[in-house]
Amino acid sequence: MTKIAIISTKDHIYGVNKSFELLGINPVKDKDVIFKPNFNTADAPPASSSMETIKQMIIKIKEMGAKSITLAERSGPAVTEEVLQEKGVYDLAKELDFKIVDLSVAPKEDYVQVNVEGSQWKDGFLFSKLYHEAECVVETCCLKTHMYGGHFTLSLKNATGLVPRREELGNLMKELHGSEHQRKMIADINAVYHWDLIIMDGIVTFVDGGPMKGTLKEANVFVAGTDKIAVDAVGVALLRMLGTTDEVSKGPIFKQEQIARAVELNLGIASPDEIEFITDGSEESAKLVEKIKEKLAE
Numbered sequence: 001m002t003k004i005a006i007i008s009t010k011d012h013i014y015g016v017n018k019s020f021e022l023l024g025i026n027p028v029k030d031k032d033v034i035f036k037p038n039f040n041t042a043d044a045p046p047a048s049s050s051m052e053t054i055k056q057m058i059i060k061i062k063e064m065g066a067k068s069i070t071l072a073e074r075s076g077p078a079v080t081e082e083v084l085q086e087k088g089v090y091d092l093a094k095e096l097d098f099k100i101v102d103l104s105v106a107p108k109e110d111y112v113q114v115n116v117e118g119s120q121w122k123d124g125f126l127f128s129k130l131y132h133e134a135e136c137v138v139e140t141c142c143l144k145t146h147m148y149g150g151h152f153t154l155s156l157k158n159a160t161g162l163v164p165r166r167e168e169l170g171n172l173m174k175e176l177h178g179s180e181h182q183r184k185m186i187a188d189i190n191a192v193y194h195w196d197l198i199i200m201d202g203i204v205t206f207v208d209g210g211p212m213k214g215t216l217k218e219a220n221v222f223v224a225g226t227d228k229i230a231v232d233a234v235g236v237a238l239l240r241m242l243g244t245t246d247e248v249s250k251g252p253i254f255k256q257e258q259i260a261r262a263v264e265l266n267l268g269i270a271s272p273d274e275i276e277f278i279t280d281g282s283e284e285s286a287k288l289v290e291k292i293k294e295k296l297a298e
């Protein structure tokens with residue numbers, strides 16, 4: 001069983017604080033924490049992570065006794081440094097005293113060549129050594145669809161930023177987006193590192209389009225856990241509840257290719273029956289859990 005926190009809220013600070021509180025774990029104490037946001041571009045949420053959510057997560061990680069915090073990210077197609085500037089990440093780093101690593105300019109020696117058994121990656125792929133060797137990883141992802149073959153971009157898809165996109169390093173994103181097996185290849189990326197906590201900010205969502213632009217709807221929810229399969233299954237359920245694309249709506253949620261491949265790789269739970277939902281006790285959150293369960297059971 002894995003615990004998944006569901007908090008019905010429009011408040012970023014409340015959503016973050018309750019996520020930590022309900023899960024009741026402290027994986028960051030005395031650790032060097034690597035923090036992964038979703039900064040595909042600098043567009044407003046859910047195209048990229050909310051800075052309110054990021055700020056409060058970093059505040060909480062510091063309060064919980066992290067030894068250090070490093071935010072490490074690669075954007076794309078936007079220029080990473082420009083995205084970090086526009087989002088105000090450098091200013092926040094000065095305010096809260098954390099480090100920033102721009103993975104888009106990292107040399108080849110800062111990546112490790114990896115292979116996943118049964119993978120559709122032609123020759124394996126390069127993966128950020130910082131994340132591969134991390135003592136502790138905390139991530140935040142958005143709730144949205146993906147119009148370029150991923151179908152949805154939640155916590156599993158968030159890991160694609162840890163693979164370089166530069167042509168001289170293999171043009172791996174071209175290989176990914178050009179493959180009919182893209183969704184399975186996304187899951188494969190997650191097989192080469194360990195994460196300790198994921199918080200999904202689903203206050204706003206794209207129910208079609210994405211990752212940069214799409215039909216915007218309010219979901220007003222935070223989803224948190226330690227199991228990416230569970231988090232993404234809940235994310236797909238939420239998208240279905242709001243009315244989403246045919247690709248995301250078809251078939252059992254655990255048969256969606258990203259999720260099915262992640263299950264095959266033993267990256268987390270194998271069925272919705274293994275999710276223990278926990279809430280903040282509000283009527284809204286309880287009702288939301290019941291609707292999520294219905295979608296997961298379809």
